[in-house]
Amino acid sequence: MKQNIALLGFGTVGQGLSEILLKKRTELKQRYNYEFEIVAISDLAWGTVYNPDGLDIKTMLERVKRGGKFSQDVKDWSAIEMIKKSNANVVCELSFTNLETGEPAISHCKAAFENGKHIVTSNKGPAALAYHEMKKYAHNNGVEFLIEGTVMSGTPVLNLAEGPLAGCEISAARGILNGTTNYMLTQMENGMDYNEALKKAQELGYAEADPTGDVEGYDARAKVTILANVVMGTPISISNVSCKGITKISINDINEAKKQNSRWKLIGSVEKKDGKVLASVAPEIVPLSHPLAGIMGATNAITFTTDLLGDVTMVGPGAGRTETGYSILTDLMKIQTEIK
Numbered sequence: 001m002k003q004n005i006a007l008l009g010f011g012t013v014g015q016g017l018s019e020i021l022l023k024k025r026t027e028l029k030q031r032y033n034y035e036f037e038i039v040a041i042s043d044l045a046w047g048t049v050y051n052p053d054g055l056d057i058k059t060m061l062e063r064v065k066r067g068g069k070f071s072q073d074v075k076d077w078s079a080i081e082m083i084k085k086s087n088a089n090v091v092c093e094l095s096f097t098n099l100e101t102g103e104p105a106i107s108h109c110k111a112a113f114e115n116g117k118h119i120v121t122s123n124k125g126p127a128a129l130a131y132h133e134m135k136k137y138a139h140n141n142g143v144e145f146l147i148e149g150t151v152m153s154g155t156p157v158l159n160l161a162e163g164p165l166a167g168c169e170i171s172a173a174r175g176i177l178n179g180t181t182n183y184m185l186t187q188m189e190n191g192m193d194y195n196e197a198l199k200k201a202q203e204l205g206y207a208e209a210d211p212t213g214d215v216e217g218y219d220a221r222a223k224v225t226i227l228a229n230v231v232m233g234t235p236i237s238i239s240n241v242s243c244k245g246i247t248k249i250s251i252n253d254i255n256e257a258k259k260q261n262s263r264w265k266l267i268g269s270v271e272k273k274d275g276k277v278l279a280s281v282a283p284e285i286v287p288l289s290h291p292l293a294g295i296m297g298a299t300n301a302i303t304f305t306t307d308l309l310g311d312v313t314m315v316g317p318g319a320g321r322t323e324t325g326y327s328i329l330t331d332l333m334k335i336q337t338e339i340k
Helices: 011-030 057-065 079-084 107-116 126-140 157-162 179-187 196-205 216-228 249-259 319-337
Strands: 005-006 036-043 046-050 090-093 116-122 170-176 260-271 274-287 297-306 310-317
Touching: 005 079, 005 196, 011 036, 011 046, 011 319, 036 079, 036 157, 046 079, 057 179, 079 107, 079 196, 090 107, 090 260, 107 116, 107 126, 116 126, 126 216, 157 216, 157 297, 157 310, 179 196, 179 260, 216 260, 216 274, 249 260, 249 297
Parallel strands: 005 036, 005 090, 090 116
Antiparallel strands: 036 046, 170 260, 170 297, 260 274, 297 310
């Protein structure tokens, strides 16, 4: 059965996914019998378009790169109307992340569930603020809520925990979950002060003009909340995760860690202890002997502590156009091949 896809948001992730699907259409059909059409897109900047037989995505990508609005198959629909009226059976929620209310993404998800449509998302809002509510809502409507791209982009962290590590009890997860801060700490170890490292991160596009979400640890806190809810199965809220960023770390702190054969890392942690789940984000001095100490630059990594395998560490990109687009593809294919 061909999968009809609607995209809510046609920014970096939506375009990255579209480029992957166009490039790999033949391969996906031949190797996995995965067939699809992108039938609808709704984006605040570019407009809303719909064609039940499939949109001309190549033309749309070219038009967006030139800075123009959509001009073919245009509909005067809101995002909610597009969800309800299109023939899409999967909605990719790729709108901006709001970690205070989760909106408009939570409303988008509910509208999709109510209309019998699966949700695939890299948006941390619904996943961090309302994971169990979203899963229950989806289940009650016979559809799925899949969120692989919310923690480490295309690096399959949640799929690892729920797939290959199934059967293991995971007692802790500790990781470098924010590439911006890891890049900055790497640069500080190379001699830059905090402000220089931040400026360089902004120049490279790792940090936003307002870097608060990264440097204060809020982005990592959302990801830790998702890990606690999904991997540990514990319904904690984002306010239960203690959070401290890297803004107070100085060159002197970096040099003191070197003397201890260690280095600073911003660590997101969730751990089962005495029947409770403890979750936090904070800078830590990590011994060079630990796998996480060797993760430099904008790379992410996570170590799962298990009863049967001991520590298992996954390393990979935590952001990026193609990487996050790939995370959406893995969930789309999961729906097609495993759930249908």
